[in-house]
Amino acid sequence: MLLGAIVWVLTVVICYFFLGHYWWFPPPISEHGQAYDTQFMATLWVTGIIFFLAQVALGYVIIRFRDKGGTAKYSHGNNTLETVWTSATAILFIGLVLAGTRIWASVHFAEAPADAVRVEVLGKQFAWSFRYAGPDGKFGRTDLKQINDQGGNPFGIDEKDPAGKDDITSASLKVPAGKPILLILKSRDVIHNFFVRELRLKQDLVPGMEIPFHFQADKVGVYEVPCSELCGLGHHQMRTTMEVMAEADFEKWKQEQAAQK
Amino acid sequence: MSSPVVAHGAPTGFIRRYIFSLDHKVIGIQYYFLALFSVFLGMSLSVLMRFHMVYPDAKVSWFEKLWPTGAAGGIMTPELYLSLMTMHGTIMVFFVLTTAPQSGFGNFFLPIQIGAEDMAFPVLNMLSFWTTFLALVVMVAAFFVPGGAPLSGWTAYPPLSAVGPLSGPGEGLGQTLWIISIAIFCGASLMGAINFIATTIDLRARGMSMMRLPLTCWSWFVTAILGLLGFAVLLAAGVLLLLDRLAGTSFFLPAGLVVNDQILSHKGGSPLLWQHLFWFFGHPEVYIAILPGMGLASQMLATFARKPIFGYRAMVYAILGIGFLGFFVWGHHMFMSGMNPYSAMAFSILTMSIGVPSAIKTFNWIGTLWGGRIRFTTAMLFALGFVSLFVTGGISGIFLGQPALDLYFHDTYFVVGHFHMIMGVAAIFGMFGGTFYWFPKMFGRMMNETLGKIHFYLTFLGVYAIFTPMHFLGIAGNPRRYADFTNFEFMNNLMPIHKFMTHAAIFTALVQLIFVFNLFWSMRKGKKAPMNPWDATTLEWTVPSPPPFDNFAGKHPVVSHGAYEYSVPGAAKDYIMQSDPA
Numbered sequence: 001m002l003l004g005a006i007v008w009v010l011t012v013v014i015c016y017f018f019l020g021h022y023w024w025f026p027p028p029i030s031e032h033g034q035a036y037d038t039q040f041m042a043t044l045w046v047t048g049i050i051f052f053l054a055q056v057a058l059g060y061v062i063i064r065f066r067d068k069g070g071t072a073k074y075s076h077g078n079n080t081l082e083t084v085w086t087s088a089t090a091i092l093f094i095g096l097v098l099a100g101t102r103i104w105a106s107v108h109f110a111e112a113p114a115d116a117v118r119v120e121v122l123g124k125q126f127a128w129s130f131r132y133a134g135p136d137g138k139f140g141r142t143d144l145k146q147i148n149d150q151g152g153n154p155f156g157i158d159e160k161d162p163a164g165k166d167d168i169t170s171a172s173l174k175v176p177a178g179k180p181i182l183l184i185l186k187s188r189d190v191i192h193n194f195f196v197r198e199l200r201l202k203q204d205l206v207p208g209m210e211i212p213f214h215f216q217a218d219k220v221g222v223y224e225v226p227c228s229e230l231c232g233l234g235h236h237q238m239r240t241t242m243e244v245m246a247e248a249d250f251e252k253w254k255q256e257q258a259a260q261k
Numbered sequence: 262m263s264s265p266v267v268a269h270g271a272p273t274g275f276i277r278r279y280i281f282s283l284d285h286k287v288i289g290i291q292y293y294f295l296a297l298f299s300v301f302l303g304m305s306l307s308v309l310m311r312f313h314m315v316y317p318d319a320k321v322s323w324f325e326k327l328w329p330t331g332a333a334g335g336i337m338t339p340e341l342y343l344s345l346m347t348m349h350g351t352i353m354v355f356f357v358l359t360t361a362p363q364s365g366f367g368n369f370f371l372p373i374q375i376g377a378e379d380m381a382f383p384v385l386n387m388l389s390f391w392t393t394f395l396a397l398v399v400m401v402a403a404f405f406v407p408g409g410a411p412l413s414g415w416t417a418y419p420p421l422s423a424v425g426p427l428s429g430p431g432e433g434l435g436q437t438l439w440i441i442s443i444a445i446f447c448g449a450s451l452m453g454a455i456n457f458i459a460t461t462i463d464l465r466a467r468g469m470s471m472m473r474l475p476l477t478c479w480s481w482f483v484t485a486i487l488g489l490l491g492f493a494v495l496l497a498a499g500v501l502l503l504l505d506r507l508a509g510t511s512f513f514l515p516a517g518l519v520v521n522d523q524i525l526s527h528k529g530g531s532p533l534l535w536q537h538l539f540w541f542f543g544h545p546e547v548y549i550a551i552l553p554g555m556g557l558a559s560q561m562l563a564t565f566a567r568k569p570i571f572g573y574r575a576m577v578y579a580i581l582g583i584g585f586l587g588f589f590v591w592g593h594h595m596f597m598s599g600m601n602p603y604s605a606m607a608f609s610i611l612t613m614s615i616g617v618p619s620a621i622k623t624f625n626w627i628g629t630l631w632g633g634r635i636r637f638t639t640a641m642l643f644a645l646g647f648v649s650l651f652v653t654g655g656i657s658g659i660f661l662g663q664p665a666l667d668l669y670f671h672d673t674y675f676v677v678g679h680f681h682m683i684m685g686v687a688a689i690f691g692m693f694g695g696t697f698y699w700f701p702k703m704f705g706r707m708m709n710e711t712l713g714k715i716h717f718y719l720t721f722l723g724v725y726a727i728f729t730p731m732h733f734l735g736i737a738g739n740p741r742r743y744a745d746f747t748n749f750e751f752m753n754n755l756m757p758i759h760k761f762m763t764h765a766a767i768f769t770a771l772v773q774l775i776f777v778f779n780l781f782w783s784m785r786k787g788k789k790a791p792m793n794p795w796d797a798t799t800l801e802w803t804v805p806s807p808p809p810f811d812n813f814a815g816k817h818p819v820v821s822h823g824a825y826e827y828s829v830p831g832a833a834k835d836y837i838m839q840s841d842p843a
Contacts, residue, residue, distance in 0.1 A: 072827065076571070094614070097663055100666065203597055224751055235742060
């Protein structure tokens with residue numbers, strides 16, 4: 001009896017908090033983010049209803065079928081019910097995956113537009129660096145031996161390569177609003193993860209790999225970037241920000257950076 | 262289905278009887294106590310972690326006594342936090358969840374439930390326990406070496422775990438010991454798996470066809486197959502990782518590494534290779550942890566609802582389906598890893614498919630209860646709690662199994678909430694239930710039901726209070742494996758939830774003392790247990806409590822009935838024992 005009531009109360013409390021959105025996503029800043037939230041809500045409703053029905057049914061049988069001295073029903077099951085239930089869950093679950101395919105495809109199968117702003121992202125224990133190609137539009141060659149974090153060269157841009165002279169290196173990510181962005185994710189030591197909540201996007205940075213990752217952010221603002229793959233003792237300090245700027249401000253920032261070279 | 266051979270004689274002397282025993286029952290109890298020690302160690306670590314997360318700057322003098330460098334001045338360092346986290350996960354997954362439900366209960370009850378005198382290979386059985394024990398000793402030793410325990414998590418992803426102390430404290434000797442311990446554990450589990458498989462296939466009593474096996478035996482059998490295939494791969498992966506660390510090979514290390522300002526000469530390896538090998542073991546491992554709990558829950562639900570299992574065959578096929586599909590879904594741990602994004606779609610659909618047998622089980626458990634006459638023993642309460650937690654923990658998997666949604670949830674607290682609910686506490690509830698259900702048979706006495714019920718209700722509320730909020734933290738984007746949340750504005754706002762969870766965790770941990778007291782008190786002072794205190798049908802209830810050394814006192818039981826013949830119309834009692842004449 002008591003347990004049935006507790007299961008019901010817990011179910012109501014949990015549903016209350018999920019419906020109330022007391023602790024929730026930050027608002028999305030991209031079309032992808034909106035699509036993500038739609039898919040999330042669809043999944044939440046489907047799973048929420050299953051959760052609610054299953055727990056309520058559990059509470060119900062606990063209360064209804066407690067030992068009151070009668071005889072239990074002798075039954076080995078019901079194949080029709082079994083089949084209906086199984087097919088229904090299969091269709092619902094696989095349907096959800098298929099519905100989400102579009103979102104995954106737009107992130108990982110679609111190529112970034114050719115005019116996307118390219119930024120190289122480098123993770124290392126426990127800092128982020130971002131590199132822009134500068135006015136010549138070309139990234140300079142890199143050389144492990146020339147890596148110098150204190151000297152402002154975490155990428156190890158080869159000073160003999162003229163294409164690298166105008167490269168801009170920054171400790172935080174700046175991107176223009178409303179333009180496609182293509183990140184090239186790299187790590188030089190252990191695995192890190194680039195995560196922007198407002199973009200609803202996340203991707204590992206894996207040593208030995210260059211992982212392209214594209215998106216578009218539409219809302220100007222500063223967003224926190226927490227490393228989201230365990231990278232060592234300073235994992236919790238590996239913070240940077242992504243600043244989404246009006247396009248003109250972004251161009252101005254790039255010029256200022258280039259001028260300091 | 263040959264009748265069992267007499268594998269060894271009755272033990273003589275204390276050492277052969279209780280230490281290096283060949284008796285599956287003693288070995289089962291040894292495993293149980295190894296897991297009990299481990300679960301309290303693992304739980305204590307988690308309380309320390311929860312404490313540190315909300316009071317990162319607190320000065321506690323005895324921290325320094327325990328960890329002179331990790332907590333110099335009494336303040337826990339982030340690296341100490343990460344080593345506690347690594348050891349918590351490792352100890353809980355390997356030495357608790359893999360050990361207690363399978364090796365503990367399985368060892369004790371598989372032979373009796375199938376009508377055998379012992380496991381197929383008693384010496385191998387003894388060896389597998391003592392090898393597990395050695396693995397635990399090596400694992401715990403990692404705390405006490407210079408640099409302390411490793412900080413790379415229970416998943417030990419390279420390069421972090423492969424480049425030695427360069428990548429952090431604990432990554433020296435501590436990480437090496439961790440890998441060695443895991444390799445030893447793999448060896449022990451392989452020995453155990455072979456034994457379980459051979460026993461189930463060869464030693465069943467006359468009439469005990471596969472479709473008359475109790476569902477506990479089915480789940481131990483399938484779990485053993487998963488262990489055999491999974492641990493073999495983990496063992497290989499562990500050896501390769503050890504070679505990368507000690508012999509300068511590059512299985513998992515690519516060219517161009519610059520760690521801690523040092524250029525490394527490795528080249529040609531792939532960090533993703535480790536993840537594939539690890540999760541090829543790691544996902545089946547989840548089912549190794551939960552399948553025996555499912556079997557136990559089924560057993561208890563039928564016994565105390567006084568009803569046959571609803572859809573016994575469907576339950577067997579669901580166990581087989583989960584076991585089989587379990588080997589094809591490992592990629593869902595790697596959606597964000599940089600692996601080919603097309604393969605994510607395949608892994609995702611297979612992952613969702615595994616929701617189907619899981620849904621069958623839930624449906625059938627409720628079907629079993631429907632129309633029953635439920636007796637609310639403590640064991641039954643834990644079985645019912647298991648069902649509730651299984652639903653709650655399973656349903657969040659529908660979010661994580663979609664690569665599209667994993668784009669946000671991967672490595673957030675949503676994941677932590679999901680797997681703790683299902684593979685952590687649901688599995689633990691299975692073990693608590695199993696303890697109350699089988700204690701009379703194991704120790705010949707009953708556990709105290711009043712204490713048991715108090716412990717159950719407080720724990721049930723406690724685990725919901727700890728693990729439900731994790732889902733909200735995940736929705737808010739809080740990453741896991743953070744020693745401290747103060748560097749990020751959005752995480753600072755979530756501190757009230759963290760504080761609530763910490764208090765709930767301390768409360769729930771203290772409640773467990775009731776269980777320990779009940780366990781040890783009942784062993785000495787509990788009411789004497791009759792042969793069949795629960796009016797249950799399976800063979801272990803046809804032998805004395807505790808059973809004699811050769812289980813059936815030289816007789817060979819003959820089985821004429823299915824495992825769950827409760828409330829059969831026209832029968833004299835409301836249950837028919839499996840060994841009752843046809």
